Amino acid sequence: MTAPTINGTKFPQSVDVLLPAARALDLPDGQQLPSRNRLMREFRIGAAKADDILARLKSEHAGRTRAETLRKALILRGSLLTPETDTADPAAPRLDYPKPIGPDPDPAPVPGFAPVVDPTPAAPAEITPAEQDGQVMAVSHPDTPTTPAPAASVRSAVAWPVVLLALPAFVAIWSGWVGLGGLTGFGIVHPLPGIADGFSINSAITLPIGVETYGAYALYVWLSGRVPTVARRFAKWSALGSLAVGALGQVAYHLLEAAGITSAPWWITTAVACLPVAVLGMGAALAHLVRVHD
Structure with missing residues (x-):
């Protein structure tokens, strides 16, 4: 008998x-979000629904972190970091966000320190909390050094060895x-x-173009990390399968050539004849999966 879910019913929810119950889960110290496996185990749901819940929790956590970072930046800018305005727990929600303030005309004296008077008004700080891959970046200040962007030469330095490696592989494959x-x-x-009787083509070129091009395309989709989960999974296994088929094709040719065989066995001919059709199907399926959502 299936165990009841959080509201006592046995039907999928x-x-x-499920989202409020996911927020209320007890987490170990230092862990911000529950894992997908725990969501699947706690609520008896599938991987797709667990991924959806986890994505919403990540979005809420990122929003809270961004708001807290902005609040602390405003406090630092307005010199409001006092025991009355700061909290002991940085993760506690704050509702008393400070209003924008201008320069204090009569700042309170601090014992042991002489007041510093700046005749020029301070320029407003550019507070730009940026979020990248679910992580909130540090707030920038006018006097904070910025990390320079990677130069274009780095990309070219990474790309040219791949081109150099691809040239001999292209000839052999x-x-x-x-x-x-x-x-x-x-x-x-x-x-x-009947249209161009003199035009001819060697149909054998369809094999390297189809198999190896799809293998490289599926490998790029798999490692890019910018596609839905189902598309990435399909690209991973089809890329590995395409590379394995390419390696077996090279082995089969060299073994047949070394043995002096002029006609391949029927099972090799059958497998090779099916490759253009299989590549077309997998390529169309992968191109469709990268454009849909989970």
Whole structure:
């Protein structure tokens, strides 16, 4: 028998109903948010619903952190950091946000310190709390040094070794796939009969273009981290599968060539003949998944 959920019913509950209960979960010291596995275990829900609840909790936590950072910056700017305005717990919610103030015409004297009078009015500080990947960055002040952006030369320094590595791999992979295509029935075809009878193309080039291009595309989607979870999972396994198929194709060609075989066995021919269709299906599916939400 299925155990009842938080409101006593056995039926699945919506994210809006489960969200207050997720906020009330007891967390270990130092942990800000519950894990997805705990949400799935506590409320007996699937991974998609747990991801949705966790995303909302992260958004709420980021909003509270951003508001607290802005409040502290305003307090520092207005010289209001006193025992009456500061709280012992930085995570406690604050409702008494200070109003914008101008320069104090008659500041209270501090024992042991001489008052400093600035004849020029202070320029307003630019408070720009930025959020990047769910983390609130530090508030910038006029006298705070900023980290320079990475130069364009860094990107080029990272890219040129990849190009250098790709050149010999391209030659080896292209020749291997074209050679295997010749052993499995791929060859010269006339794609435009009656229109351009003299135009011909070697259909074996469809193998390196299709398989290796899809492998590189799926690898990029998987490692980019900017796509929905289902698309990233599909890209991961299809990229690994495409690279594995590419490696097996190269091994098969070199073994057949070394053995002096001029015609591949029927099972290799069958597998190679299905590759263009499989690549087309996986490419269309991945292009669709990267444009949808979880």
